[in-house]
Amino acid sequence: MHDTPDLLWLHAGSTHLALAPAIGGAIAALYTLDSHSALTDPPGAFHWLRPATPAALQARDPLRMASFPLVPWCNRIRDGQAQVLGHSLALPNAGGMDHAIHGLGWQAPWTVVGSTASTVTLEYAYPGGAWPWAFTARQQFSLTAHGL
Template identity: 50%
Template sequence: MALLRRAPQDSHDPLDMASFPLVPYANRIAHGRYSVDGRSYQLPLNFGDHPHSIHGFGWQRPWHVLEQSGHDVRLEQTHDGDAGWPWAWRAQQHVRLSEDALDVTLLVQNLGDSPMPCGLGFHPYFALDGDTMLRFHADTLWLSSPDMLPEREVPADALGDWSQGARVTGDSLIDNVHGGWDHVAVVDRGDGIRLTLTAEGSDWLHVFRPPAGDFFCLEPVSHMPDAINRPEGMAMLAPGATQSLSMMVAVREI
């Protein structure tokens, strides 16, 4: 029984996996361009013909195993700084499985000598059937422009009555971020399984549902898309400092 989307056998594409980490930023940076302290930078456009840089770049680079046991693994990745992201950093993932939960912690440390913009997130894919229901509470929803950047703030349930619980399936695209969510999302499947996602420290929840698909994504993230180019900005991580984000997906029968 697949609770998250099952990866195809022998696939090495992160986009085929059950989940992947978002580091050192989450979601989109418009056209890959941004400025910090008066200096402008250009990130690679890393998602086919999509016009923006997306999901950070930690998901597209190797992670090295630090420790591993039967149900527990620690992974590490380092970035030495380059033209698109000049700050050096070290990231780690700690993934733990138990009988009734998946628990993942992601952290990043600024190894440079100047403050670094920093954002984190998770991108889990949930298996979807026609009876799957989703429930969570949030304050607002951002509708997107045609190229999928936040454009207009509206009531949180404008695309689904998620606060009361609503069916996930549909024939339209949902690819939108919710602000002020309460860090808990409940997924009730048609087979009587309840998945409860909790993610303390993530002020935003991005919901992705492709039309008529067999999966959907609930992405707890620390900032909204393109925050680095918006007045709200992104958090700045001091030299030597660490930022972290944790996600748990608990499983039980209902």
């Protein structure tokens, strides 16, 4: 996974975080190296989240990442239809799913707007459209030797 070009890495002590800004602003992996986990990839890794597989990274599939942002809504909106504040919403159903699910942010690339050795900030700006309200979402990931 370390040789995957689209990933941004943060390292702190034995803890490692792989981010995939271009794949829905997702987390691809979060693990701690541990000498007791010899049969993992990478060897000795304790994965805090299910890591993305090489096939998921190659397919650029946010649904198969370790985690991804749910903005501007979470869960599903039945048949992509809803009434919100007097607005009738007709939202797209992603990937042939029956319902509009998990928002819009996971389906779009995110921009790196800040980074240091221990912190990365990602941003997604939605101009409006099927979801009638423009918004900007930010994720800030800070990794220390004690965790994310």
